Amino acid sequence: MEVDLDKLVRQVNQNHQAVEQEVSDRGGNVYLMRIFPYRVGPDFFSGVLLTFVNINTTKQMRDALSRSEERYKLAQESAGLGSWEWDISNNKLRWSEQVEAMFGLAPGGFSGNYDDFLGLMPQEDRQRLEREVQKSLDNPSRSYQVRHRVIWPDGQIRWLEENGRVHVDARGLPERMLGMVKDITESHQAEDALIRSQDLFRSTLENLEMLAVQLDRNGNISFVNEFLLDYGGWQRQELEGQSWIDHSVPEPLRAEVRRVFEGFIGGDAPMLRNYQNPIVRKDGSICQIYWSNTPIYDAKGYPSGVCSIGLQVSDPSALDPQAQA
Numbered sequence: 001m002e003v004d005l006d007k008l009v010r011q012v013n014q015n016h017q018a019v020e021q022e023v024s025d026r027g028g029n030v031y032l033m034r035i036f037p038y039r040v041g042p043d044f045f046s047g048v049l050l051t052f053v054n055i056n057t058t059k060q061m062r063d064a065l066s067r068s069e070e071r072y073k074l075a076q077e078s079a080g081l082g083s084w085e086w087d088i089s090n091n092k093l094r095w096s097e098q099v100e101a102m103f104g105l106a107p108g109g110f111s112g113n114y115d116d117f118l119g120l121m122p123q124e125d126r127q128r129l130e131r132e133v134q135k136s137l138d139n140p141s142r143s144y145q146v147r148h149r150v151i152w153p154d155g156q157i158r159w160l161e162e163n164g165r166v167h168v169d170a171r172g173l174p175e176r177m178l179g180m181v182k183d184i185t186e187s188h189q190a191e192d193a194l195i196r197s198q199d200l201f202r203s204t205l206e207n208l209e210m211l212a213v214q215l216d217r218n219g220n221i222s223f224v225n226e227f228l229l230d231y232g233g234w235q236r237q238e239l240e241g242q243s244w245i246d247h248s249v250p251e252p253l254r255a256e257v258r259r260v261f262e263g264f265i266g267g268d269a270p271m272l273r274n275y276q277n278p279i280v281r282k283d284g285s286i287c288q289i290y291w292s293n294t295p296i297y298d299a300k301g302y303p304s305g306v307c308s309i310g311l312q313v314s315d316p317s318a319l320d321p322q323a324q325a
Contacts, residue, residue: 003033012037012048022055030056084164086114086177088137093117102160102183104152125149129162137174140166144179147188159188201307211289211310214296215244217265217303219258231312233282248279250286264295265303271295276313288313 003023012019012035020034031052038047082098091114097107103120110116118126125148136144144164149157164179205212206225214223221239229236232248239247249257257277263269271293278286289310298304 008035009048023052029054080182082181084162084179084181088174088176091115099181102158102181103150104154104156104158121148121150133177136164136166136177140168140172140174142166144177147184158183159185205307205309208309211312212307213244213310214305214307215261216305219243219245219261221247222305223307228310231281232279238282250278250280253277261306264306267303271303271306279310 003021008019008021016037018034018036020032022030023033024030032055034051034053036049036051038049080098082100082102083096084099085094086092087094092112093110093114094112095103095110100107100110103110118130121129129146129148132144132146136142144166145162147159147161150160151157160181161184162179162181164177166174167176167178169175202214202223205214205223208225209227211228211231212223212225213221213228216222221242221244224236224239229239245254245258245261260269260272264271273294274290274292276288276290278288280286290313291308291310294307294309295303296305296307
């Protein structure tokens with residue numbers, strides 16, 4: 001890098017104040033050059049003193065840190081994440097620009113005051129967040145995670161998910177919290193819509209005069225309607241949460257039914273939409289049922305269970321033999 005040494009020397013002689021500048025030699029080594037005024041009496045300066053300190057390692061570390069910070073920032077932006085740090089003793093928060101945007105604020109628009117942060121969310125969410133924070137402060141080894149709403153200045157409500165961890169000082173006392181935050185508004189809305197849809201679906205099944213059972217991805221019963229309970233002679237608490245295959249499928253057929261079910265859940269095979277399969281009622285009697293199956297998927301589109309509606313087969317010979325399992 002080019003340096004006008006004469007100009008710098010004149011500047012020091014004139015102002016009687018030291019200056020410093022990074023310089024490099026022909027081999028690419030970097031030095032911190034300092035030029036000091038040389039005083040030989042109380043008010044008499046006779047020249048300047050130059051010192052050179054090799055800062056190759058320092059500069060390399062500084063450049064590496066700058067590149068690392070840039071990569072970290074890019075990673076946050078690409079993942080839709082923001083970072084935050086809470087100085088507990090001073091009750092101050094530091095947010096990245098991404099976090100400010102998630103709270104509906106312009107860059108630099110957050111005061112850094114912890115109470116101002118709490119004021120950006122509804123009261124019930126604030127209380128839930130404070131409880132989770134206190135749990136982590138009481139047990140610093142515990143990870144902090146909470147979902148909460150935030151009210152933007154324009155009145156818009158967004159959902160955020162925060163994750164963090166407490167760091168302690170030399171005495172083992174909470175000193176600061178570091179964490180990440182992500183806007184989950186869209187996924188939360190999808191989950192809510194899915195729950196409402198499932199509630200409506202179950203309400204419909206409850207009023208059917210047909211057998212209806214819903215299984216989760218483990219094959220356990222998550223819902224059963226009154227018609228099936230009456231038909232099988234069970235109480236609700238006897239079925240819900242139990243394995244349908246182990247509880248209600250005849251023992252000789254369990255392995256095959258489990259293979260078909262697990263193949264669908266694992267994505268290895270399509271779900272059999274219609275088939276005939278017997279069940280064992282509480283009194284031990286076996287009844288042939290013609291089932292119609294509807295696959296259930298979670299918000300991300302992965303198989304999460306099956307809903308089956310069944311009719312008792314009064315004349316098995318009248319059915320298509322290919323529908324029998």
